[in-house]
Each structure stands twice: as C-alpha cells, then as structure tokens.
Amino acid sequence: MKKKLFATVLACTLCVTTLLAGCGSQETPSSAENTQSAAGDSQAAETTPADNTSTEAASGEKKYEGVELTYWSMWNSAEPQGQALMAAAEAFEAETGAVVNFEWRGREIKNILASSLEAQEKIDLFEDDYSRITSNYVDYVADLTQMAEAAGYADLSYQIFRDRTTEWAGFLACVAEQPSVGGVFYNQDLFDQAGITTTPATWEEFLTVCQTLVDNGIQPVALDSTYAPFFFGYHLARNIGQDAVKELTVNGGWSNNAGAVQAAQQMIDFVNAGYLAEGAPDEYPNSQNKMGISRDVAMVVCANYVTPEVNTVTNGNPVNWGMFAYPAVEGGADPDATFVGFNSIAIPKYSENQQAAFDFALYVTTGAQGQNFADLADQIPADPNNTAPVSQTGTIEVLQGVTSPLDWNMGLNENGDLQTVIQETVVRLYEGEFATGEDFTAALDALY
Numbered sequence: 001m002k003k004k005l006f007a008t009v010l011a012c013t014l015c016v017t018t019l020l021a022g023c024g025s026q027e028t029p030s031s032a033e034n035t036q037s038a039a040g041d042s043q044a045a046e047t048t049p050a051d052n053t054s055t056e057a058a059s060g061e062k063k064y065e066g067v068e069l070t071y072w073s074m075w076n077s078a079e080p081q082g083q084a085l086m087a088a089a090e091a092f093e094a095e096t097g098a099v100v101n102f103e104w105r106g107r108e109i110k111n112i113l114a115s116s117l118e119a120q121e122k123i124d125l126f127e128d129d130y131s132r133i134t135s136n137y138v139d140y141v142a143d144l145t146q147m148a149e150a151a152g153y154a155d156l157s158y159q160i161f162r163d164r165t166t167e168w169a170g171f172l173a174c175v176a177e178q179p180s181v182g183g184v185f186y187n188q189d190l191f192d193q194a195g196i197t198t199t200p201a202t203w204e205e206f207l208t209v210c211q212t213l214v215d216n217g218i219q220p221v222a223l224d225s226t227y228a229p230f231f232f233g234y235h236l237a238r239n240i241g242q243d244a245v246k247e248l249t250v251n252g253g254w255s256n257n258a259g260a261v262q263a264a265q266q267m268i269d270f271v272n273a274g275y276l277a278e279g280a281p282d283e284y285p286n287s288q289n290k291m292g293i294s295r296d297v298a299m300v301v302c303a304n305y306v307t308p309e310v311n312t313v314t315n316g317n318p319v320n321w322g323m324f325a326y327p328a329v330e331g332g333a334d335p336d337a338t339f340v341g342f343n344s345i346a347i348p349k350y351s352e353n354q355q356a357a358f359d360f361a362l363y364v365t366t367g368a369q370g371q372n373f374a375d376l377a378d379q380i381p382a383d384p385n386n387t388a389p390v391s392q393t394g395t396i397e398v399l400q401g402v403t404s405p406l407d408w409n410m411g412l413n414e415n416g417d418l419q420t421v422i423q424e425t426v427v428r429l430y431e432g433e434f435a436t437g438e439d440f441t442a443a444l445d446a447l448y
Contacts, residue, residue: 066097141347145166160402160403182301182303182304187321203238220275222300225430231430235326
C-alpha cells in the first residue's frame with residue numbers, strides 16, 4: 001500500500017495532545033495585539049468601563065462594578081468557542097459589571113503559560129487541557145474547591161472530571177469548559193441501509209459489522225494517519241490495559257508481550273480483510289471527510305470532535321451520527337475504559353479577583369451560556385444538565401458513566417523521545433507493511 005507522509009501525525013500530536021476541538025481548528029498568533037473584550041477590539045476594551053458607567057454602578061448595585069478580568073484563551077475570536085466566550089462576557093458584564101478582556105493566545109498557549117504564570121503576568125483566567133493544568137501549572141493555580149462547593153459545582157459537572165482533577169492536583173484546580181470522549185462514531189443511515197440493528201460490543205461483533213457493510217457496498221472504517229495511533233492505542237488498551245502500554249512505550253519489550261503481539265495481529269488481519277476505507281490511512285482529513293462527502297464510509301475511531309469536523313463538508317446536510325464504545329477483546333483488559341478529555345479554565349493563585357474569575361468560568365460553562373457554548377461549537381456541554389447537539393447524541397450519557405478514563409493514544413505518547421517514530425511505525429502497520437504481529441513488535445523494539 002502506498003505510504004503516506006507522516007507529517008500529519010506529528011502535527012496532530014502537537015494539536016490533539018491538548019484535546020482541542022479537532023486538528024482542523026484554526027490557530028492564531030500569540031500576541032498582545034490579539035487582545036479583545038466582549039465589546040470588540042483592544043481599544044474598545046480600554047473604554048468599556050467608562051462607557052458602561054451607570055446609575056447602577058453609582059449606587060453600587062452591580063456585584064463586580066469596576067472589576068476587569070484578563071482572560072487568556074486557547075481559541076481565537078472567529079472560532080465558535082471564541083464567539084461564545086464573548087457573548088457570555090457581554091452578558092456577564094451586564095449582570096455583574098465586570099469587564100472581561102480576552103487575549104486570544106491560540107493553540108500555542110501551552111508553550112508560554114508556564115513562564116507567564118511564573119512571571120505573574122496579568123492573567124485572571126486561562127484555558128488549557130486539564131491534564132496539563134493539574135501537572136505543569138499546579139503550583140501556580142488557585143484551589144477552587146471551596147468556591148465550587150459554595151456554587152454547587154458537583155451538580156453542574158461530570159464526576160469523572162472532578163475525580164481526576166482532584167486526584168492529579170490534590171484539589172479542584174480548574175473548571176471544565178469543553179469535554180471530549182472517544183469511541184467509534186458511525187453513520188446511522190448506513191447502518192440502517194446494511195440492516196445493522198445493534199451496535200457491536202466485542203471485537204468479533206465489530207468484524208461482523210464490518211463484513212456486513214462490505215457485503216452491502218459500504219466501506220467500513222475511515223482512517224487518517226493523524227488518528228492511527230489513537231485507533232491502535234485503543235486496541236492495545238483493550239488487549240493489555242493502558243498501564244501496560246505505557247510500560248512498553250517507555251521501556252520496550254513489545255515482542256515479549258503476547259497481548260501486544262495479538263493486538264498487532266488482529267489489526268493486520270483487519271487491514272487485510274479490506275475493512276479500511278479506500279486510500280486509508282490517508283492524509284488528514286481526507287479519509288474522515290469521505291463520511292460527509294461520498295457518504296459511503298460508515299465509521300471512524302476518534303474523539304467526538306470528529307463529528308462537527310465532518311459536518312463542515314456536508315453542505316448543510318449533516319451526517320446522522322451515532323456512537324458506541326470501542327469493542328471489548330476476549331480475554332483482554334477493562335472493556336469499559338474510555339478516552340475522556342477536558343479543555344478547562346483555571347485561575348492563577350496570584351489573581352486579585354479569584355471569586356469574580358470563578359463566577360465567570362462557571363457562568364460561561366453552565367446554564368444558558370454553557371448551552372450556547374455547546375451549540376455554537378457543536379460540542380459536548382460542560383454542564384451535564386444541558387442538552388448535547390445532535391452530532392453529539394449519546395456523549396453525555398457516556399461521560400456520566402465513565403469510571404476508567406484513558407489518556408489520548410492510551411499510553412503511546414508516554415515516551416517523548418520515541419513518540420514520533422513509534423507513531424510512524426503504527427501508521428506503517430495500517431499501511432500493510434508488516435506480515436505478522438511479531439514483525440510489528442520487533443520493529444518497535446528496534447527503536448530502543
């Protein structure tokens with residue numbers, strides 16, 4: 001099979017490690033010139049407090065009159081998430097008097113946050129992946145536990161988010177902004193066309209579904225090289241568990257692990273059976289886009305943000321999406337383990353307006369503004385009391401039921417020195433380069 005360029009794998013590693021809203025999201029430069037308030041550009045941000053002085057302010061009726069919050073965002077102002085943030089800030093200012101000034105730092109925010117927080121730059125709120133907030137920045141962020149308890153945050157968030165954040169940081173270090181969950185996303189119309197009435201729960205049932213689709217002239221699974229490590233990482237975790245994947249990724253010894261050899265062989269058999277879409281693994285996003293353009297590819301293994309990505313190429317006729325958990329492997333590891341992630345909002349411990357910052361974080365992620373954020377971004381609501389957009393049907397229920405969370409790529413990212421070449425080898429697996437699982441694991445061991 002023709003080899004594909006591996007550049008997209010590296011690009012996505014930089015992108016999806018933060019669990020953004022898909023690699024297709026546009027990035028913007030990190031620049032102070034990118035500062036905006038809810039009212040408009042940076043000049044407007046400077047004049048907003050004076051322009052909004054009112055009799056309410058004079059009488060002190062608004063809770064945060066005169067307070068200005070500086071919000072470093074991973075989004076840009078043109079993205080749906082940016083639009084939702086600005087709408088929430090405008091409404092928050094009207095209700096409380098607080099002005100929120102945005103600095104649109106883009107996806108590269110992760111590269112500057114540590115030094116900026118250490119220097120105590122003017123930041124009252126910032127966004128990043130919750131795993132980094134609770135590890136890389138844990139010494140710089142405020143403990144939100146008491147404020148969250150007072151606000152009833154337990155009823156406005158997912159248990160798995162609160163548990164993991166508290167476990168990692170030792171306290172509630174952030175507020176969930178945009179959750180994500182991984183599994184198999186499929187076109188319900190194609191399942192109906194093929195007469196498939198139940199979703200598969202095991203690997204053998206999954207293979208049966210794939211063959212049924214092929215028999216009905218439908219290509220089973222889209223795969224871009226960007227997400228090849230996610231697909232194989234999920235399958236490895238189903239065979240041997242994420243902890244074992246991490247151990248092998250760091251220390252090698254793949255050939256000595258029968259479960260790793262079996263996982264590779266199962267995937268080789270899957271590829272040889274013709275269950276990948278034509279041209280897969282393809283350059284991102286060519287393969288997944290076939291689900292929305294030609295409508296002859298039924299499934300993709302990814303995180304939930306793939307659904308709005310694909311829907312952008314459907315000319316206003318979105319795919320009828322469904323989701324099911326990655327299939328269990330007989331004799332394997334925990335079949336309920338599921339990838340989850342959360343883009344989140346944190347508050348520096350040196351912020352002089354922590355309560356106002358927390359109130360805004362809660363304001364934008366829950367209730368009416370949280371629903372608007374989910375609707376505009378076409379993503380899972382951060383507040384489980386809200387309603388998931390049609391493309392995210394079933395995701396809230398999945399998140400609420402997760403007790404064994406998995407990381408992105410399920411441990412295959414654990415070795416920073418070898419991450420790129422490991423992922424390149426995984427792409428070669430899907431390209432059909434290895435005849436046996438032993439050949440594949442030997443190729444991995446040769447990297448150490």
